[in-house]
Amino acid sequence: MNEGLRTASAAALADMATRGTLKAPPTLEAPQGPRSRIGGADVLVACSNDYLGLAADPRVIAATVDGVQRYGAGTASVRFICGTFTPHLELERDVANLVGTEASLTFVSCWDANAAAISTLADENTVVLSDALNHASIIDAVRVSRAGRKVVYPHVDLVALDEALSGLGQWGRRIVVTDGVFSMEGDVAPLPDLVELCRRHDAVLLVDDSHGVGVMGPDGRGTPSDQGVMGEIDVLTGTLGKALGGAAGGYVAAPAAVVELLSQVARPSLFSNALPVPTACGAREAVRILRTEPQRVARLHHLASRLRDGLRAAGLDPLPGATAIVPIIVGDTARAGLLSRKLRDEHGVIVTGFGYPVVPEGTARLRLQANAAMTDDDVTALIDAIVAVAA
Ligand SMILES: Cc1ncc(COP(=O)(O)O)c(C=O)c1O
Structure with missing residues (x-):
């Protein structure tokens, strides 16, 4: 000792x-x-963060129990070695439908989802620009990524972000990362402006909507839906541990090719177990309840x-x-x-x-x-x- x-x-x-x-x-x-x-x-x-009151909903509990009885505790391995259960694929399809992307990939947490997305999409030729009040999981994901340059812009300051993007010169890729809903302030990112800014500067927009999914927009489809830019965010991440059942889990939702790339190379997917299958079943039921209620x-x-x-x-x-x-x-x-x-x-x-x-x-x-x-x-x-x- x-x-x-x-x-x-x-x-x-x-x-x-x-x-x-x-x-x-x-x-x-x-x-x-x-x-x-x-x-x-x-x-x-x-x-x-049990925003929709689903953490103890009898239907979510029943789906979770049914999941463990049907499939056992989990994959006992990472997905590429020993496979994926059907509920993972069904949940990923349902999450993508909910947030309006082509596909999604689940992880044991949104912490891992952010790490996966940012470290896969950022290499030495990438600049990542991150809002000063982003969640710790984004801050750490940016820190450990191989991005050649890491810029923190003042909270929701579009003028500063525009200036930072304008002064970048030749970089292979620019990624702007923001929370959809900021967890400590309860305010929101101005997504239509960010979409416009990113288009103008040929940047990728990544939005972590952990506190927005299930909460924002008339049907709880998230902050992009609330602000009229659903389908226009390049990469969305979110958690299943808040409104969507409250257990655990996270996702990256994006174009199918991006999701497939992540499933091939993202380290939290390649070297860490899949979301426990009963949790995937419970989260899927939570998404179903959100869609119908x-x-x-x-x-x-x-x-x-x-x-x-x-x-x-x-x-x-x-x-x-x-x-x-x-x-x-x-x-x-x-x-x-x-x-x-x-x-x-x-x-x-x-x-x-x-x-x-x-x-x-x-x-x-x-x-x-x-x-x-x-x-x-x-x-x-x-x-x-x-x-x-x-x-
Ligand atoms: C904005 C945001 N991103 C990511 C996370 C991490 O989510 P998870 O608990 O699924 O790792 C949180 C949790 O507090 C969060 O608020």
């Missing part, structure tokens, strides 16, 4: 505890949903608007937006942690506080998220609890 490692780790944890930044994830004792159980108490969960999306937005309006009426200042993410900036990291603890201990409400380094210093926040399975009374209780602790 390396004692230095143990001592340094303990010291790092003690330092986090002193600064009030130590995280203490709650242990769930009942399925995820707007109502769950933690520490033997019933709680209202207002910070999960678009009223869930309308309900989600109704609740998110009620939440924003109710907080404003009570004198609070949630960030503006039209997504299901409603952040309230509270300042320093320790205060976000304190408010989060008070919400749980005094009101039975689970809302995580996000602080540095997840968000910039001084902009720690409570991130509230609506869930289509919440009742109107849940939203009222949530507003009352936030107002009580913020007073």
Whole structure:
């Protein structure tokens, strides 16, 4: 045992505890949903990504159970060595139909999907331009890619991006990467402008729509659908671990040739197991429910608007937006942690506080998220609890 490692780790944890930044994830004792159980108490969960309330939907559970009974636990291998189950192919077809691309390929996570897409499409002759507030999975995917140049442009700053693209000179490929919905702000990328900019500069546009799929657009088909540019994004990535069933998994959705190239050469596909087949079955059922019950999306937005309006009426200042993410900036990291603890201990409400380094210093926040399975009374209780602790 390396004692230095143990001592340094303990010291790092003690330092986090002193600064009030130590995280203490709650242990769930009942399925995820707007109502769950933690520490033997019933709680209202207002910070999960279970936007459509499908994580505990009996049909998603039944499809997952049926999947494990029919096919077992998984491929016990990577796909190219030992094969793919039919549900993987069916899910990939359904995801592509949902988001409006020719094809899609699944991975065990969207973290892997971003790594696969960016490192496959970027070589030494590629410039990648990435929004400053992109998700950590994009940041790391760009870092580990072999891209010859890596540019971070200011958040949704189209003028800066235009300038950066104009000044590039001769590069083999330019790739602009952005979240569709930004997870910490709850704002959206201006996709029609980005499409135009990318066309003008012969750049590839890659959009991670993890918080947009199932949420944005009248039928939940994602941020491109919401903004009228469905079918015009070169490469879409997204997760199956939020609105689309909440278990795990990610996808790259793109033209068939791009998807086939990824399945041939992307390292997270070649060297890592397939999405567990029961999870693929559950996610496929979640996509089916979304396609047949678009009223869930309308309900989600109704609740998110009620939440924003109710907080404003009570004198609070949630960030503006039209997504299901409603952040309230509270300042320093320790205060976000304190408010989060008070919400749980005094009101039975689970809302995580996000602080540095997840968000910039001084902009720690409570991130509230609506869930289509919440009742109107849940939203009222949530507003009352936030107002009580913020007073
Ligand atoms: C924008 C974005 N991309 C990717 C991911 C990673 O998704 P997964 O949990 O499927 O790896 C997340 C998850 O938080 C996300 O918010």
